[in-house]
Amino acid sequence: MTITLVFMMVLGGIFYxxxxxxxxxxxxxxxxxxxxxxxxxxxxxxxxxxxxxNYADNQILWLEQKDLTGDGMYEYVVGMAKEREAPVSSxxxxxxxxxxxxxxxxxNREEGLYQAPEFHQQADIxxxxxxxxxxxxxxxxxxxxxVEVFIVQWNxxxxxxxxxxxxxxxxxxxxxxxxxxxxxxxxxxGGLISSLGAGLQREVTLLYAYEGPMKGYALSRTEKKQNDxxxxxxxxxxxxxxxxxxxxxxxxxxxxxxxxxxxxGMAPERSRVRIVSYAGILAMISVVAQNSDDIGRAEQIRxxxxxxxxxxxxxxxxxxxxxxxxxxxxxxxxxxxxMETKSLAGGEAxxxxxxxxxxxxxxxxLMNICPLLKL
Ligand SMILES: [Ca+2]
Ligand SMILES: [Ca+2]
Numbered sequence: 001m002t003i004t005l006v007f008m009m010v011l012g013g014i015f016y017x018x019x020x021x022x023x024x025x026x027x028x029x030x031x032x033x034x035x036x037x038x039x040x041x042x043x044x045x046x047x048x049x050x051x052x053x054n055y056a057d058n059q060i061l062w063l064e065q066k067d068l069t070g071d072g073m074y075e076y077v078v079g080m081a082k083e084r085e086a087p088v089s090s091x092x093x094x095x096x097x098x099x100x101x102x103x104x105x106x107x108n109r110e111e112g113l114y115q116a117p118e119f120h121q122q123a124d125i126x127x128x129x130x131x132x133x134x135x136x137x138x139x140x141x142x143x144x145x146x147v148e149v150f151i152v153q154w155n156x157x158x159x160x161x162x163x164x165x166x167x168x169x170x171x172x173x174x175x176x177x178x179x180x181x182x183x184x185x186x187x188x189x190g191g192l193i194s195s196l197g198a199g200l201q202r203e204v205t206l207l208y209a210y211e212g213p214m215k216g217y218a219l220s221r222t223e224k225k226q227n228d229x230x231x232x233x234x235x236x237x238x239x240x241x242x243x244x245x246x247x248x249x250x251x252x253x254x255x256x257x258x259x260x261x262x263x264x265g266m267a268p269e270r271s272r273v274r275i276v277s278y279a280g281i282l283a284m285i286s287v288v289a290q291n292s293d294d295i296g297r298a299e300q301i302r303x304x305x306x307x308x309x310x311x312x313x314x315x316x317x318x319x320x321x322x323x324x325x326x327x328x329x330x331x332x333x334x335x336x337x338x339m340e341t342k343s344l345a346g347g348e349a350x351x352x353x354x355x356x357x358x359x360x361x362x363x364x365x366l367m368n369i370c371p372l373l374k375l
Contacts, residue, residue, distance in 0.1 A: 051104075052103075091115065091117055175187070201360055229262065230275050233353075236248045252282040281319050317342070351366050
C-alpha cells in the first residue's frame, strides 16, 4: 500500500516536472501578490472568525463543519481542552449554529469532562433524513471508565440526544447496521471492572436499536459471554425460572461436559465442584420438566455427580433429595422445594458457591436455588 503510494508520488513528480518544463514555466516566473490571492482561512481560522472565539489551535481537539440542520448554513462541532488546571485537565464539546447574523452555542457539554471527548462521525445514522453528531464521553474512576454516548440531532424544534442514558463500562462503543436496513445500531461492549476486589465478571454486550424520534435509541438486546461455568450455571438457573426447559438443559449440560471451563482461573476447587454439581441438579430438573417419566436420565445425571462428593459440597446430597422426592410425588416443584430447604438448612455458608464474592460479581439469590415456583 505504502510502496504503491510512494511509487505513484514519484511518477506524479516526474510527470509534473515534464509538464512544467514544457508549458508552465513561463507563466510561473512572476509570483502573484499576496493581496490578489483569495483568503484561504484554515478551518480553525474560519471557526474563530465565525464564532468570535479565541481558542488556540492546540486547544482545539477536533473541529467539524457541516450543515446539520438542512437550512443551507453550516454548523460547527468542536471538541476543546479547556484551561488545564493542575492536577486535572477539563474538556468541553459544543455545537455552534448561525441565525444568519452570528454563530452561537446551541449544545454544550462540559460538566465532569476530565477526559477528552471523542468525535466519531456526523451523518444520518438512523436513516430519518436528519444528520446526527456522534460523540462519546469518558469518565474514569479508580479502576474503570464509563463511556457515555451522544447521538445529537436538530429534530426541527430543538437539539436532542437520541442516545440519552446509554452508558457502559469500560465501554467499547461501536455503530453497526446488524440487519442492513440502513439504520445503525449502537453496540457497547464492556462489563469488566479491572480491580481484584471486583471478583469474577464476564463481558457483556449491550445492543441499542433506534425506536423513533420519541424514544430514540433503546436497549434491544443483552449478550452475555458464556466462558465460565459459574455464569453458564447462573444462566441455566434463569432459563428454568423462565420455564425455558430446553435452553436450561443445554446450558446445564455445557457445564457438566466442561467442568474446567473458566475465563478467569479464579474459581477454586471448592467452588468448581459446587457449581458443576448444582448445574447437574438444573439438568435433572430440565429433564423431568420436559418428560415426567424420564427418571432414568435424571438418575444417570445424579450418578455422574457422585464424583463431586467432596468436602462440604451440599449439592450431591441435594440432587439425591430432589430425585427421591420426585420419585415419591412425581411433582418436580415439590421435589425442587424440598431440595432447596435441605441444601439451605445450614444457611448461606452451606449453599454459597464462593467463600467470598467480589463487589461487582453477578450473584444468584440463594432463595432461588430452586428456580421453580415453590410449593
Ligand atoms: Ca445548518
Ligand atoms: Ca438521522
